[in-house]
Amino acid sequence: xxxxxxxxxEIDLLLDGEEGFGVAPLRNxxxxxxxxxxxxxxxxxxxxxxxxLPLVAPSPAFTERVMQQVQVFEPWHVALxxxxxxxxxxxxxxxxxxxxxxxxxxxxMTLVAVWLGQRADAVLFLANLVLQxxxxxxxxxxxxxxxxxxxxxxxxxIQGGGTLALLAATGAxxxxxxxxxxxxxxxxxxxxxxxx
Amino acid sequence: xxxxxxxxxxxxxxxxxxxQEGKExxxxxxxxxxxxxxxxxxxRMVRDxxxxxxxxxxxxxxxxxxxxxxxxEFKLSSWLFKIANNVAIDHLRKRQLETIxxxxxxxxxxxxxxxxxxxxxxxxxxTALEEMEAKEIGRAIERAIESLRPEYRSCIMLxxxxxRSYEEIAAMLDLPLGTVKTYIHRxxxxxxxxxxxxxD
Numbered sequence: 059x060x061x062x063x064x065x066x067x068e069i070d071l072l073l074d075g076e077e078g079f080g081v082a083p084l085r086n087x088x089x090x091x092x093x094x095x096x097x098x099x100x101x102x103x104x105x106x107x108x109x110x111l112p113l114v115a116p117s118p119a120f121t122e123r124v125m126q127q128v129q130v131f132e133p134w135h136v137a138l139x140x141x142x143x144x145x146x147x148x149x150x151x152x153x154x155x156x157x158x159x160x161x162x163x164x165x166x167m168t169l170v171a172v173w174l175g176q177r178a179d180a181v182l183f184l185a186n187l188v189l190q191x192x193x194x195x196x197x198x199x200x201x202x203x204x205x206x207x208x209x210x211x212x213x214x215x216i217q218g219g220g221t222l223a224l225l226a227a228t229g230a231x232x233x234x235x236x237x238x239x240x241x242x243x244x245x246x247x248x249x250x251x252x253x254x
Numbered sequence: 255x256x257x258x259x260x261x262x263x264x265x266x267x268x269x270x271x272x273x274q275e276g277k278e279x280x281x282x283x284x285x286x287x288x289x290x291x292x293x294x295x296x297x298r299m300v301r302d303x304x305x306x307x308x309x310x311x312x313x314x315x316x317x318x319x320x321x322x323x324x325x326x327e328f329k330l331s332s333w334l335f336k337i338a339n340n341v342a343i344d345h346l347r348k349r350q351l352e353t354i355x356x357x358x359x360x361x362x363x364x365x366x367x368x369x370x371x372x373x374x375x376x377x378x379x380x381t382a383l384e385e386m387e388a389k390e391i392g393r394a395i396e397r398a399i400e401s402l403r404p405e406y407r408s409c410i411m412l413x414x415x416x417x418r419s420y421e422e423i424a425a426m427l428d429l430p431l432g433t434v435k436t437y438i439h440r441x442x443x444x445x446x447x448x449x450x451x452x453x454d
Contacts, residue, residue, distance in 0.1 A: 066439060066443070067439070070435070070439055070442075071437075072335040073442070090267055100274055100443055100446050100450070101443075103446075104395075104442055104445045104447070104449060105414055105442065105444050107391050107392070107394075108395060108410065108411075108414035108415060108445070109414050109415070109417075110391075110392070111298075111392060111395060111396070111414075113290040113291060113293075113294045113391065113413050114262050114290065114294040114297045114298075114306075115289070115290055115293065116289055116290075116306075116310055118287060119312070120285070120293075120307065121282055121285045121286065121289065123311055123313060124311050124314045124318070125282065125285070126276070126286055127311075127319075127320055128281060128314075128315060128318045129319055130276050130277075130278050130281060131289040131322075132275065132276025133274075133275065133276065136275045136276060136328065137408055171274045192394070195270075224409055227448075236412075244292070
Protein backbone atom coordinates (compact mmCIF):
# COMPACT_ATOMS: atom_id res chain seq x y z
CA UNK A 59 0.00 0.00 0.00
CA UNK A 60 3.01 2.31 0.22
CA UNK A 61 3.37 2.76 -3.52
CA UNK A 62 -0.02 4.42 -4.14
CA UNK A 63 -2.67 6.58 -2.46
CA UNK A 64 -6.04 5.25 -1.36
CA UNK A 65 -8.70 4.97 -4.06
CA UNK A 66 -11.97 6.86 -3.50
CA UNK A 67 -13.81 3.55 -2.91
CA GLU A 68 -11.23 2.59 -0.31
CA ILE A 69 -11.78 5.86 1.54
CA ASP A 70 -15.52 5.13 1.37
CA LEU A 71 -14.91 1.77 3.05
CA LEU A 72 -13.09 3.51 5.89
CA LEU A 73 -15.79 6.17 6.17
CA ASP A 74 -18.44 3.45 6.40
CA GLY A 75 -16.51 1.84 9.25
CA GLU A 76 -15.97 -1.41 7.39
CA GLU A 77 -13.97 -4.05 9.20
CA GLY A 78 -12.06 -7.05 7.87
CA PHE A 79 -8.76 -8.27 6.50
CA GLY A 80 -8.89 -6.00 3.47
CA VAL A 81 -9.40 -2.86 5.53
CA ALA A 82 -6.40 -3.26 7.84
CA PRO A 83 -3.78 -2.36 5.16
CA LEU A 84 -5.89 0.66 4.20
CA ARG A 85 -5.85 1.87 7.79
CA ASN A 86 -2.10 1.33 7.98
CA UNK A 87 -1.61 3.39 4.84
CA UNK A 88 -3.89 6.12 6.15
CA UNK A 89 -1.81 6.44 9.32
CA UNK A 90 1.32 6.98 7.27
CA UNK A 91 0.10 9.11 4.33
CA UNK A 92 -0.66 12.82 5.00
CA UNK A 93 -2.38 13.29 1.58
CA UNK A 94 -4.82 10.43 2.20
CA UNK A 95 -5.35 11.64 5.76
CA UNK A 96 -6.38 15.03 4.43
CA UNK A 97 -8.82 13.44 1.99
CA UNK A 98 -10.24 11.21 4.66
CA UNK A 99 -10.63 14.01 7.20
CA UNK A 100 -12.42 16.25 4.73
CA UNK A 101 -14.92 13.53 3.87
CA UNK A 102 -15.26 12.47 7.51
CA UNK A 103 -16.16 16.08 8.34
CA UNK A 104 -18.92 15.95 5.73
CA UNK A 105 -20.23 12.67 7.13
CA UNK A 106 -20.02 14.01 10.68
CA UNK A 107 -21.89 17.15 9.63
CA UNK A 108 -24.61 15.13 7.97
CA UNK A 109 -24.98 12.81 10.94
CA UNK A 110 -25.39 15.72 13.31
CA LEU A 111 -28.12 17.38 11.25
CA PRO A 112 -31.14 17.95 13.44
CA LEU A 113 -34.54 16.45 12.77
CA VAL A 114 -37.12 18.91 11.52
CA ALA A 115 -40.52 18.94 13.18
CA PRO A 116 -43.78 19.42 11.30
CA SER A 117 -46.44 21.73 12.71
CA PRO A 118 -48.15 20.66 15.97
CA ALA A 119 -51.45 20.00 14.16
CA PHE A 120 -49.82 17.51 11.81
CA THR A 121 -51.16 14.36 13.49
CA GLU A 122 -54.71 15.69 13.62
CA ARG A 123 -54.62 16.69 9.97
CA VAL A 124 -53.41 13.23 8.97
CA MET A 125 -55.98 11.48 11.15
CA GLN A 126 -58.80 13.50 9.57
CA GLN A 127 -58.03 11.78 6.27
CA VAL A 128 -57.24 8.32 7.54
CA GLN A 129 -60.05 5.78 7.53
CA VAL A 130 -59.74 3.76 10.70
CA PHE A 131 -61.37 0.44 9.89
CA GLU A 132 -62.27 -2.13 12.53
CA PRO A 133 -62.70 -5.65 11.06
CA TRP A 134 -65.90 -7.48 12.05
CA HIS A 135 -64.08 -10.22 13.95
CA VAL A 136 -62.28 -7.63 16.06
CA ALA A 137 -65.55 -5.80 16.72
CA LEU A 138 -67.15 -9.11 17.73
CA UNK A 139 -64.24 -9.99 20.00
CA UNK A 140 -64.26 -6.54 21.62
CA UNK A 141 -68.01 -6.68 22.14
CA UNK A 142 -67.61 -10.09 23.73
CA UNK A 143 -64.86 -8.85 25.98
CA UNK A 144 -67.03 -5.89 27.03
CA UNK A 145 -69.67 -8.34 28.23
CA UNK A 146 -67.10 -10.44 30.05
CA UNK A 147 -66.97 -9.68 33.81
CA UNK A 148 -63.72 -8.10 34.96
CA UNK A 149 -63.43 -9.84 38.35
CA UNK A 150 -62.13 -13.40 38.47
CA UNK A 151 -65.20 -14.56 40.45
CA UNK A 152 -67.48 -13.01 37.83
CA UNK A 153 -65.56 -14.76 35.07
CA UNK A 154 -65.82 -18.12 36.83
CA UNK A 155 -69.55 -17.57 37.26
CA UNK A 156 -69.96 -16.54 33.60
CA UNK A 157 -67.96 -19.58 32.50
CA UNK A 158 -70.05 -21.90 34.66
CA UNK A 159 -73.29 -20.36 33.32
CA UNK A 160 -72.04 -20.73 29.75
CA UNK A 161 -71.16 -24.35 30.41
CA UNK A 162 -74.60 -25.09 31.84
CA UNK A 163 -76.31 -23.44 28.85
CA UNK A 164 -74.10 -25.41 26.43
CA UNK A 165 -74.90 -28.71 28.19
CA UNK A 166 -78.64 -27.90 28.20
CA MET A 167 -78.61 -27.07 24.48
CA THR A 168 -76.73 -30.27 23.73
CA LEU A 169 -79.29 -32.30 25.67
CA VAL A 170 -82.17 -30.64 23.78
CA ALA A 171 -80.46 -31.40 20.48
CA VAL A 172 -79.94 -35.05 21.45
CA TRP A 173 -83.56 -35.33 22.59
CA LEU A 174 -84.80 -33.92 19.26
CA GLY A 175 -82.49 -36.28 17.40
CA GLN A 176 -83.92 -39.28 19.20
CA ARG A 177 -87.43 -38.24 18.22
CA ALA A 178 -86.64 -37.63 14.58
CA ASP A 179 -88.42 -40.86 13.59
CA ALA A 180 -91.72 -39.47 14.90
CA VAL A 181 -91.25 -36.25 12.90
CA LEU A 182 -90.49 -38.30 9.77
CA PHE A 183 -93.59 -40.47 10.31
CA LEU A 184 -95.82 -37.38 10.54
CA ALA A 185 -94.26 -35.84 7.41
CA ASN A 186 -94.85 -39.05 5.43
CA LEU A 187 -98.44 -39.20 6.59
CA VAL A 188 -99.12 -35.62 5.42
CA LEU A 189 -97.45 -36.37 2.07
CA GLN A 190 -99.50 -39.51 1.53
CA UNK A 191 -102.78 -37.74 2.31
CA UNK A 192 -101.93 -34.93 -0.09
CA UNK A 193 -101.13 -37.39 -2.88
CA UNK A 194 -104.40 -39.27 -2.32
CA UNK A 195 -106.37 -36.03 -2.48
CA UNK A 196 -104.72 -35.06 -5.76
CA UNK A 197 -105.31 -38.53 -7.26
CA UNK A 198 -108.97 -38.37 -6.32
CA UNK A 199 -109.35 -34.93 -7.92
CA UNK A 200 -107.55 -36.06 -11.08
CA UNK A 201 -109.72 -39.20 -11.24
CA UNK A 202 -112.86 -37.08 -11.11
CA UNK A 203 -111.58 -34.73 -13.86
CA UNK A 204 -110.51 -37.69 -16.10
CA UNK A 205 -113.81 -39.44 -15.53
CA UNK A 206 -115.80 -36.41 -16.61
CA UNK A 207 -113.52 -35.55 -19.57
CA UNK A 208 -112.29 -38.90 -20.98
CA UNK A 209 -114.55 -41.56 -19.49
CA UNK A 210 -114.09 -44.68 -17.33
CA UNK A 211 -111.07 -46.20 -19.07
CA UNK A 212 -108.85 -43.07 -18.67
CA UNK A 213 -109.94 -42.71 -15.05
CA UNK A 214 -109.08 -46.36 -14.37
CA UNK A 215 -105.67 -45.97 -16.08
CA ILE A 216 -104.80 -42.93 -13.93
CA GLN A 217 -105.90 -44.70 -10.79
CA GLY A 218 -103.86 -47.79 -11.70
CA GLY A 219 -100.76 -45.91 -12.90
CA GLY A 220 -100.13 -43.87 -9.73
CA THR A 221 -98.14 -40.63 -9.71
CA LEU A 222 -96.53 -41.20 -13.12
CA ALA A 223 -99.91 -41.68 -14.79
CA LEU A 224 -101.22 -38.60 -12.96
CA LEU A 225 -98.35 -36.49 -14.34
CA ALA A 226 -98.82 -37.94 -17.84
CA ALA A 227 -102.53 -37.20 -17.73
CA THR A 228 -101.91 -33.65 -16.53
CA GLY A 229 -99.43 -33.14 -19.35
CA ALA A 230 -101.85 -34.55 -21.90
CA UNK A 231 -104.62 -32.32 -20.58
CA UNK A 232 -102.44 -29.19 -20.81
CA UNK A 233 -101.33 -30.17 -24.33
CA UNK A 234 -104.96 -30.75 -25.39
CA UNK A 235 -106.08 -27.39 -23.99
CA UNK A 236 -103.21 -25.61 -25.75
CA UNK A 237 -103.95 -27.43 -29.05
CA UNK A 238 -107.61 -26.50 -28.86
CA UNK A 239 -106.78 -22.88 -28.08
CA UNK A 240 -104.31 -22.74 -31.00
CA UNK A 241 -106.90 -24.36 -33.33
CA UNK A 242 -109.60 -21.87 -32.35
CA UNK A 243 -107.20 -18.97 -32.86
CA UNK A 244 -106.17 -20.28 -36.31
CA UNK A 245 -109.80 -20.70 -37.37
CA UNK A 246 -110.66 -17.19 -36.17
CA UNK A 247 -107.71 -15.69 -38.09
CA UNK A 248 -108.67 -17.56 -41.26
CA UNK A 249 -112.29 -16.34 -40.95
CA UNK A 250 -111.14 -12.73 -40.54
CA UNK A 251 -108.91 -13.00 -43.65
CA UNK A 252 -111.76 -14.47 -45.68
CA UNK A 253 -114.13 -11.66 -44.62
CA UNK A 254 -111.59 -8.97 -45.46
CA UNK B 255 -60.91 -2.88 33.40
CA UNK B 256 -58.80 -3.99 30.44
CA UNK B 257 -55.05 -3.90 31.05
CA UNK B 258 -53.60 -0.53 30.04
CA UNK B 259 -51.19 -1.01 27.16
CA UNK B 260 -48.13 1.25 27.13
CA UNK B 261 -48.35 1.87 23.43
CA UNK B 262 -45.18 3.98 23.30
CA UNK B 263 -43.01 1.00 24.22
CA UNK B 264 -44.48 -1.36 21.66
CA UNK B 265 -42.38 -2.36 18.65
CA UNK B 266 -43.57 -1.22 15.23
CA UNK B 267 -44.90 -4.66 14.27
CA UNK B 268 -47.20 -4.76 17.32
CA UNK B 269 -48.37 -1.21 16.65
CA UNK B 270 -49.21 -2.15 13.09
CA UNK B 271 -51.18 -5.17 14.34
CA UNK B 272 -53.18 -2.87 16.61
CA UNK B 273 -53.74 -0.41 13.75
CA GLN B 274 -54.96 -3.30 11.58
CA GLU B 275 -57.48 -4.02 14.32
CA GLY B 276 -58.77 -0.46 14.01
CA LYS B 277 -57.15 1.02 17.12
CA GLU B 278 -56.88 4.76 16.55
CA UNK B 279 -54.26 5.18 19.28
CA UNK B 280 -51.91 2.91 17.31
CA UNK B 281 -52.29 5.09 14.22
CA UNK B 282 -51.47 8.20 16.25
CA UNK B 283 -48.44 6.56 17.84
CA UNK B 284 -47.10 5.56 14.43
CA UNK B 285 -47.45 9.16 13.27
CA UNK B 286 -45.81 10.48 16.44
CA UNK B 287 -42.94 8.04 16.06
CA UNK B 288 -42.14 8.83 12.43
CA UNK B 289 -43.40 12.36 11.76
CA UNK B 290 -40.01 13.97 12.36
CA UNK B 291 -37.82 11.56 10.36
CA UNK B 292 -40.29 11.49 7.47
CA UNK B 293 -40.85 15.24 7.52
CA UNK B 294 -37.10 15.89 7.75
CA UNK B 295 -36.39 13.72 4.74
CA UNK B 296 -39.10 15.36 2.66
CA UNK B 297 -38.25 18.86 3.82
CA ARG B 298 -34.61 18.41 2.86
CA MET B 299 -35.74 17.10 -0.51
CA VAL B 300 -38.22 19.85 -1.41
CA ARG B 301 -36.90 22.75 0.73
CA ASP B 302 -40.33 24.20 1.45
CA UNK B 303 -42.05 23.73 4.77
CA UNK B 304 -45.63 23.98 3.50
CA UNK B 305 -45.05 21.62 0.61
CA UNK B 306 -43.11 19.26 2.88
CA UNK B 307 -46.04 19.20 5.31
CA UNK B 308 -48.47 18.37 2.51
CA UNK B 309 -46.20 15.65 1.13
CA UNK B 310 -45.51 14.18 4.58
CA UNK B 311 -49.26 14.20 5.17
CA UNK B 312 -49.79 12.35 1.86
CA UNK B 313 -47.14 9.84 2.87
CA UNK B 314 -48.81 8.99 6.17
CA UNK B 315 -52.28 8.92 4.61
CA UNK B 316 -51.10 6.49 1.92
CA UNK B 317 -49.41 4.22 4.43
CA UNK B 318 -52.10 4.29 7.10
CA UNK B 319 -54.99 3.85 4.68
CA UNK B 320 -53.27 0.72 3.35
CA UNK B 321 -52.00 -0.58 6.67
CA UNK B 322 -53.87 -3.84 6.04
CA UNK B 323 -51.47 -4.51 3.14
CA UNK B 324 -48.36 -4.17 5.33
CA UNK B 325 -46.14 -7.23 5.17
CA UNK B 326 -44.37 -7.83 8.48
CA GLU B 327 -41.23 -9.20 6.82
CA PHE B 328 -40.34 -5.60 5.91
CA LYS B 329 -39.60 -2.74 8.29
CA LEU B 330 -42.46 -0.27 8.58
CA SER B 331 -39.92 2.57 8.56
CA SER B 332 -38.53 1.34 5.24
CA TRP B 333 -42.03 1.36 3.75
CA LEU B 334 -42.64 4.88 5.08
CA PHE B 335 -39.34 6.24 3.76
CA LYS B 336 -39.94 4.58 0.41
CA ILE B 337 -43.32 6.30 0.06
CA ALA B 338 -41.90 9.58 1.39
CA ASN B 339 -39.09 9.49 -1.14
CA ASN B 340 -41.49 8.65 -3.96
CA VAL B 341 -43.87 11.51 -3.16
CA ALA B 342 -40.96 13.94 -2.85
CA ILE B 343 -39.36 12.81 -6.13
CA ASP B 344 -42.76 12.94 -7.87
CA HIS B 345 -43.23 16.49 -6.62
CA LEU B 346 -39.77 17.53 -7.78
CA ARG B 347 -40.41 16.01 -11.18
CA LYS B 348 -43.71 17.87 -11.50
CA ARG B 349 -42.36 21.21 -10.46
CA GLN B 350 -39.05 22.81 -11.11
CA LEU B 351 -37.40 22.94 -7.72
CA GLU B 352 -36.89 26.41 -6.35
CA THR B 353 -33.79 26.50 -4.20
CA ILE B 354 -34.48 28.33 -0.97
CA UNK B 355 -32.79 29.32 2.18
CA UNK B 356 -33.04 27.26 5.31
CA UNK B 357 -34.18 30.49 6.95
CA UNK B 358 -37.65 30.39 5.45
CA UNK B 359 -39.91 29.74 2.49
CA UNK B 360 -39.51 31.89 -0.64
CA UNK B 361 -43.31 32.13 -0.71
CA UNK B 362 -43.31 33.96 2.62
CA UNK B 363 -44.75 37.47 2.14
CA UNK B 364 -44.03 38.87 5.59
CA UNK B 365 -41.52 38.60 8.41
CA UNK B 366 -44.04 36.57 10.39
CA UNK B 367 -44.38 34.10 7.54
CA UNK B 368 -40.62 33.87 7.19
CA UNK B 369 -40.41 33.03 10.87
CA UNK B 370 -43.24 30.56 10.60
CA UNK B 371 -41.53 28.73 7.76
CA UNK B 372 -38.13 28.55 9.38
CA UNK B 373 -36.83 25.14 10.30
CA UNK B 374 -37.94 24.11 13.77
CA UNK B 375 -34.88 22.13 14.73
CA UNK B 376 -34.28 19.88 17.68
CA UNK B 377 -31.11 21.24 19.22
CA UNK B 378 -28.43 18.79 20.28
CA UNK B 379 -25.72 21.28 21.17
CA UNK B 380 -24.42 21.93 24.65
CA THR B 381 -22.55 25.22 24.86
CA ALA B 382 -23.32 28.50 23.16
CA LEU B 383 -20.07 28.44 21.16
CA GLU B 384 -20.54 24.85 20.07
CA GLU B 385 -24.12 25.66 19.21
CA MET B 386 -23.02 28.58 17.02
CA GLU B 387 -20.36 26.49 15.27
CA ALA B 388 -22.66 23.56 14.80
CA LYS B 389 -25.40 25.84 13.51
CA GLU B 390 -22.98 27.36 11.02
CA ILE B 391 -21.81 23.95 9.81
CA GLY B 392 -25.41 22.74 9.80
CA ARG B 393 -26.53 25.68 7.70
CA ALA B 394 -23.61 25.18 5.34
CA ILE B 395 -24.47 21.51 4.95
CA GLU B 396 -28.15 22.29 4.46
CA ARG B 397 -27.20 24.73 1.71
CA ALA B 398 -24.82 22.22 0.19
CA ILE B 399 -27.53 19.54 0.22
CA GLU B 400 -29.69 21.86 -1.85
CA SER B 401 -27.17 21.68 -4.65
CA LEU B 402 -27.32 17.90 -4.90
CA ARG B 403 -29.43 16.01 -7.40
CA PRO B 404 -32.65 14.71 -5.76
CA GLU B 405 -31.51 11.09 -6.13
CA TYR B 406 -28.22 11.85 -4.37
CA ARG B 407 -30.09 13.84 -1.74
CA SER B 408 -32.41 11.00 -0.75
CA CYS B 409 -29.55 8.47 -0.68
CA ILE B 410 -27.25 10.63 1.42
CA MET B 411 -30.05 11.56 3.82
CA LEU B 412 -31.11 7.97 4.32
CA UNK B 413 -27.50 6.89 4.80
CA UNK B 414 -26.23 9.56 7.16
CA UNK B 415 -29.29 11.14 8.77
CA UNK B 416 -31.40 7.99 9.09
CA UNK B 417 -28.43 5.64 9.44
CA ARG B 418 -29.73 3.12 6.92
CA SER B 419 -27.49 0.49 5.34
CA TYR B 420 -26.73 0.53 1.63
CA GLU B 421 -28.88 -2.59 1.19
CA GLU B 422 -31.87 -0.99 2.93
CA ILE B 423 -31.56 2.15 0.82
CA ALA B 424 -31.38 0.07 -2.35
CA ALA B 425 -34.55 -1.78 -1.33
CA MET B 426 -36.37 1.41 -0.33
CA LEU B 427 -35.53 3.32 -3.49
CA ASP B 428 -35.74 0.36 -5.88
CA LEU B 429 -32.18 0.99 -7.01
CA PRO B 430 -29.31 -1.44 -7.61
CA LEU B 431 -26.87 -1.63 -4.70
CA GLY B 432 -24.01 -0.38 -6.89
CA THR B 433 -26.04 2.67 -7.92
CA VAL B 434 -26.75 3.55 -4.30
CA LYS B 435 -23.03 3.29 -3.46
CA THR B 436 -22.17 5.47 -6.43
CA TYR B 437 -24.79 8.09 -5.53
CA ILE B 438 -23.57 8.28 -1.94
CA HIS B 439 -19.95 8.45 -3.01
CA ARG B 440 -20.68 11.29 -5.44
CA UNK B 441 -22.88 13.10 -2.93
CA UNK B 442 -20.13 13.01 -0.31
CA UNK B 443 -17.61 14.42 -2.74
CA UNK B 444 -19.96 17.13 -3.98
CA UNK B 445 -20.72 18.12 -0.39
CA UNK B 446 -17.03 18.15 0.40
CA UNK B 447 -16.40 20.50 -2.50
CA UNK B 448 -19.33 22.71 -1.54
CA UNK B 449 -18.15 22.89 2.07
CA UNK B 450 -14.51 23.37 1.11
CA UNK B 451 -14.99 27.01 0.26
CA UNK B 452 -16.68 27.68 3.60
CA UNK B 453 -13.89 26.01 5.55
CA ASP B 454 -11.24 27.85 3.58
